Amino acid sequence: EVQLVESGGGLVQPGGSLRLSCAASGFTFSGYSMNWVRQAPGKGLEWVSYISSSSTTMYYADSVTGRFTISRDNAKKTLYLQMNSLRAEDTAVYYCARDVVEYGSVLFDYWGQGILVTVSS
Amino acid sequence: QSALTQPASVSGSPGQSITISCTGTSSDVGGYNYVSWYQHHPGKAPKVMIYDVSNRPSGVSNRFSGSKSGNTASLTISGLQAEDEADYYCSSYTSSSTRIFGTGTKVTVL
Numbered sequence A: 001e002v003q004l005v006e007s008g009g010g011l012v013q014p015g016g017s018l019r020l021s022c023a024a025s026g027f028t029f030s031g032y033s034m035n036w037v038r039q040a041p042g043k044g045l046e047w048v049s050y051i052s053s054s055s056t057t058m059y060y061a062d063s064v065t066g067r068f069t070i071s072r073d074n075a076k077k078t079l080y081l082q083m084n085s086l087r088a089e090d091t092a093v094y095y096c097a098r099d100v101v102e103y104g105s106v107l108f109d110y111w112g113q114g115i116l117v118t119v120s121s
Numbered sequence B: 001q002s003a004l005t006q007p008a009s010v011s012g013s014p015g016q017s018i019t020i021s022c023t024g025t026s027s028d029v030g031g032y033n034y035v036s037w038y039q040h041h042p043g044k045a046p047k048v049m050i051y052d053v054s055n056r057p058s059g060v061s062n063r064f065s066g067s068k069s070g071n072t073a074s075l076t077i078s079g080l081q082a083e084d085e086a087d088y089y090c091s092s093y094t095s096s097s098t099r100i101f102g103t104g105t106k107v108t109v110l
Helices: none
Strands: A003-007 A010-012 A018-025 A033-039 A045-051 A058-060 A068-073 A078-083 A092-099 A108-111 A115-119 B009-012 B018-023 B035-040 B047-050 B064-069 B072-077 B086-093 B099-101 B105-109
Touching (some): A003 A092, A033 A068, A033 A078, A033 A108, A045 A078, A045 B099, A108 B047, B018 B105, B035 B064, B047 B064
Parallel strands (some): A010 A115
Antiparallel strands (some): A003 A018, A018 A078, A033 A045, A033 A092, A068 A078, A092 A108, A092 A115, B035 B047, B035 B086, B064 B072, B086 B099
């Protein structure tokens, strides 16, 4: 069974940093690209970042470019999101999601349950 | 990176059909057959209902179907059921190799 479990969320002050983790199990993690998607309170889903299976390619939404860094450790089957210079508008539930683009289709086929990040003083 | 445009809400009675539109540009929806649709119940993980415009993942009811014309994609739910009440989001691949979501549509079963 495919499982994605996020951790590392919590309350952080504006300007602070936080690192999210997403532990994967039930599939060959090193064979899939991964994404972070977030949902601010009362708002819609927003794609945040993408990383290819071998970490050769990363993409970011304009709203987080220069502040967030996506990475992965295939040996530990874990995806990360390092978030720096956090702003109030980064407050959201953050989801990790598996991507199958490297297999010819484009969809997020499995998602974690999400982790809440609150940026407030 | 403006979000794709969806109606804020759509409603229907049980058994009816409803259609949700998703309008983008030639740099996303219109440029690729890589539109997917997600059902999201509050507090739960989103679930893919349609991918690559019109493909249905294994286990998804055939009451869900997708299509595309130009820069607008559509999700149709036929035989509407109470369990279909949720938020629905479209998503597209973009010319920058990124992903983009729609603004979201709340489906209400009357």
